[in-house]
Amino acid sequence: MIKINNNYLNIKDNYLFAKIAEEKRNYVKNNKNADLIDLSIGDVTLPLTPSICNGTINAITNLSNKDTFTGYPPSSGHDFLKEEIILKDYEKNNININKNEIFISDSSKSDISNVLDIFNSGITVAVQDPVYPAYVDSNILRGNNIVYYEDILNLSHDIENNKLSIDILYICSPNNPTGKVVSRENLEIIIKLAKQYNFLIFFDGAYEAFITQKNTIHSIYEINGAKDVAIEFRSFSKTAGYTPVRLSYTIVPDKIIINNTYINALFKRLKDTKYNGPSYISEYGIYNLYKENKFDEIYNNIGYYLENTKLLLDFFKSKNLIDKTITDVNSPYVWINTPNNIKSWDFFYELLNNYSIVGTPGIGFGKNGEYHFRFTGFNTKENTLKAIERMKNI
Numbered sequence: 001m002i003k004i005n006n007n008y009l010n011i012k013d014n015y016l017f018a019k020i021a022e023e024k025r026n027y028v029k030n031n032k033n034a035d036l037i038d039l040s041i042g043d044v045t046l047p048l049t050p051s052i053c054n055g056t057i058n059a060i061t062n063l064s065n066k067d068t069f070t071g072y073p074p075s076s077g078h079d080f081l082k083e084e085i086i087l088k089d090y091e092k093n094n095i096n097i098n099k100n101e102i103f104i105s106d107s108s109k110s111d112i113s114n115v116l117d118i119f120n121s122g123i124t125v126a127v128q129d130p131v132y133p134a135y136v137d138s139n140i141l142r143g144n145n146i147v148y149y150e151d152i153l154n155l156s157h158d159i160e161n162n163k164l165s166i167d168i169l170y171i172c173s174p175n176n177p178t179g180k181v182v183s184r185e186n187l188e189i190i191i192k193l194a195k196q197y198n199f200l201i202f203f204d205g206a207y208e209a210f211i212t213q214k215n216t217i218h219s220i221y222e223i224n225g226a227k228d229v230a231i232e233f234r235s236f237s238k239t240a241g242y243t244p245v246r247l248s249y250t251i252v253p254d255k256i257i258i259n260n261t262y263i264n265a266l267f268k269r270l271k272d273t274k275y276n277g278p279s280y281i282s283e284y285g286i287y288n289l290y291k292e293n294k295f296d297e298i299y300n301n302i303g304y305y306l307e308n309t310k311l312l313l314d315f316f317k318s319k320n321l322i323d324k325t326i327t328d329v330n331s332p333y334v335w336i337n338t339p340n341n342i343k344s345w346d347f348f349y350e351l352l353n354n355y356s357i358v359g360t361p362g363i364g365f366g367k368n369g370e371y372h373f374r375f376t377g378f379n380t381k382e383n384t385l386k387a388i389e390r391m392k393n394i
C-alpha cells in the first residue's frame, strides 16, 4: 500500500508569513481608513533595471528567430553566463572558479534543499538560530538531525572538544534575519575544523551585495582552503530584483571528495536527472547586466533599500533596541530587541493596533528569535520615514 513520507508531517506549517498576511487582511477589513505600513516585506519592490529588461527582450528576439533559436539549456546553465560570473564575481577578487563548478539554477532555495539528496539521510547538520527557515525544513524533510548554534565559536569549541560531531554546517552571511556577517577570522577557524573533522560548509551569500562593512567576506572562497570543504549559494533574487523572474547559482568545487566520490559529479548527476536547466530568458537578462557592466543599476536599487534600512537602524539604535555588535547595515533587514523585552508576537500586535505598522516576529526564525523583531528596508523611503515618526514614542 502506498505510504506517505512521514517527514512531511514533521515540518511546521508555514505559519509565520501566512499568519502575518491574515492579520494584515483582518486589520484592513476592520480599519478601512487606516494607512497600514508594511515593514515585514521580505521581497524586492523596485522594478527590473533597463539592462536586465533589454537582456530578456534580446532573449525573446533570439528565440523568435530560426537561426538563433535554442532549446533546452544545459542542466547547469549556459556557458555565456558562467563565463561572466567567473570573471566578474570571482576572478576580479582573485578567486579561481571553473565553469564545471557553477550550477545556474532558478532558485537558491531549491538548490539548498535539493543538494541534500546526494547525502545519506539521518546526517547531522548545524544550523544557526535565528536563521532563514528553509535550512531547517529541508533537513527535516530528509530525516536529518539538526543541532542549533547561536555563536559559531562556541560551536567550533564543541566540535574540537568532541562534544559534537556534524556533517554539514550552514552559514548565512549576511544573516537573514539579523544582518550579521561572519568574520574572516572565524571562517578561517571553521574551514580548518571542517578539514580536520570531515564536515562540509554550506555558505549562503544571498545578501552579499548588501554588505557595506569594509573588510567583510563576500565569498567563502576568499579564504584559503575553502574550496576543499565549502559549497556556496548565490541568488539574483534580492541582488538583481529577480524574485519574479528567478535565477541563482551554486558553486560546488570540483575537488571536494566524500567517501572517495567527487560531490561535484554527484551534484551534476542530480541536476541532469531532476532538472532541465534554468530559463534562457532569465539567464539572458542577467547575462546582459554582466556583459554591459551595468552593475550601477542594481546597486542603485540596493542602495535605496539600504538607505531605508539605515534609517530604521539609526532610529532603533536611538531607542537602545539594537545589539551592540551591530554597527553597519549589511542586509535589507534590521533586527531589534523588542521594547521592554516583550514576546515577539505581542510586539507585532502592539505595532499593528497602535501604529498601523506590520513587521515580522523574531520567533518565526527560530527559538532564539523570541523577544526580537525584524523590519525590512523594502518599503518606500516615504513610508519608512512615516513609520519611524509613528514609532517615536515606543
Ligand SMILES: Cc1ncc(COP(=O)(O)O)c(C=O)c1O
Binding pocket: 042, 106, 107, 108, 109, 110, 132, 172, 176, 204, 206, 234, 235, 236, 237, 243, 247, 248
Ligand atoms: C538567506 C536566503 N537564502 C536564500 C533565499 C532564497 O533565494 P531564491 O529566491 O533564489 O530561492 C532567501 C530568500 O529570502 C534567503 O533569505
